[in-house]
Amino acid sequence: MPRRKKLALITLGCPKNVVDSEVLLKQLEGSNYEIIDTSDGSDIVVINTCGFIESAKKESIDIIMRAVRLKEEGRIRKLIVMGCLSERYADELTKEIPEVDAFIGANKLRDVIRKIDVAWKDELLGERSLTTPSHYAYLKISEGCDRPCSFCAIPEIRGKHRSTPLEQLQREAKSLTEKGVKELILIAQDTTYYGVDIYGHRALSKLLTMLADLDGIEWIRLMYAYPSGFPDDVIDVLAGNRKFCRYLDIPLQHVSDSILSSMRRGVSSDEIRRLISTLRAKVPDIALRTTFIVGYPTEGEDEFQELFGFVQEAKFERVGVFTYSQEDGTDAYKLGDPVPSLIKEERYAALMELQERIALEHNRKMIGKRIRVLIDRKEVTTAIGRTEYDAPEIDNEVTVNDAVGAGTGNFYDVEIQRADAYDMEGKLCVD
Secondary structure (H helix, E strand, O other): OOOOEEEEEEEOOOHHHHHHHHHHHHHHOOOOEEEEOOOOOOOEEEEEEOOOOHHHHHHHHHHHHHHHHHHHOOOOOEEEEEEHHHHHHHHHHHHHOOOOOEEEOOOOHHHHHHHOOOOOOHHHOOOOOOOOOOOEEEEEOEEOOOOOOOOOOHHHHHOOOEEOOHHHHHHHHHHHHHOOOOEEEEEOOOHHHOOHHHHOOOOHHHHHHHHHOOOOOOEEEEOOOOOOOOOHHHHHHHHHOOOEEEEEEOOOEOOOHHHHHHHOOOOOHHHHHHHHHHHHHHOOOOEEEEEEEEOOOOOOHHHHHHHHHHHHHHOOOEEEEEEOOOOOOOHHHHHOOOOOHHHHHHHHHHHHHHHHHHHHHHHHOOOOOEEEEEEEEEEOOEEEEEOOOOOOOOOOEEEEEOOOOOOOOOEEEEEEEEEOOOEEEEEEOOO
């Protein structure tokens, strides 16, 4: 028998990239490739890159250059770079890093498979080899984006919005449940725009209802929900079925009307406030996650203070903050990058310090309460899990003490005994 070749796949960036890598791995099943965890000693290394903002681009380049050095030392044979960075800068990268055998852009998995010398299998449409723990999985419901946000290069990288048909998502979700998945995490560039391109209207509520009918699914989590034109029927669906996590990721980016207008977000400060109020009223126990950008080119001290006051007022359960990154190819690029890095970092620190206090206040209210926890992993006598208010990788974790008998991927009632700003600790409820 010929020796099986070794292939290492490195995935950088967001959960959308994770799904792409999982599709790639499924296509490689049954081939003459053994998937290994380390680049060193691989016949082929595939790097699935992120190219969204400057820090992500730098991380991608650093990983590529490490692999280049291994190739120069004869410790890997072929190096393929795929994904968003390749989509944006393929020509420049080909000239600057000729040691890479191929730069292949986003949404071109067939080209990657062809470069690995494996035949693409159409019969595996919708199938993936999970890289997440087997009890949760991301479900990518659409690709690309039609939004004109001035700071964002995603439409250039990923193309126009393209929804995956309901029937295909149903099959994929059912396949995931058969693998033991209990939590579905819905992702896209813009989940609330789902269906417009193929059905002529927003069909997210119909998709959510369909997924909730699947046996085996216990949690459904909605991410990347764009605030402009947020469909009211989605709020009603979230409120009406306990399979839907009392959680919503809704990136707002800012609250100043002048900045929202410059960002081309298609939503006003008043509309944001009304949406938050409606969500809180209809789903009283909901945990809201959002992200903000500080240091946008037109953000002065007054605009930042308006944002700061809004965060104080809204008391979001989860907040991420980014400093503005000037990206070529975006409409905001022509505005320059006038806010000094020091000011950006000061605003970032001030907002995160405020959010830490708010998060601590939220978490301390959980002490003494009994709450359902999904166990993600075990560590000797303790178990680490999440509540329905927390997405994997980015949100809080719950450490469960004296949990020798607790099984990964199972749900347990846990009494919270201690809490800090970003994590909690508790014990298993025995009754």
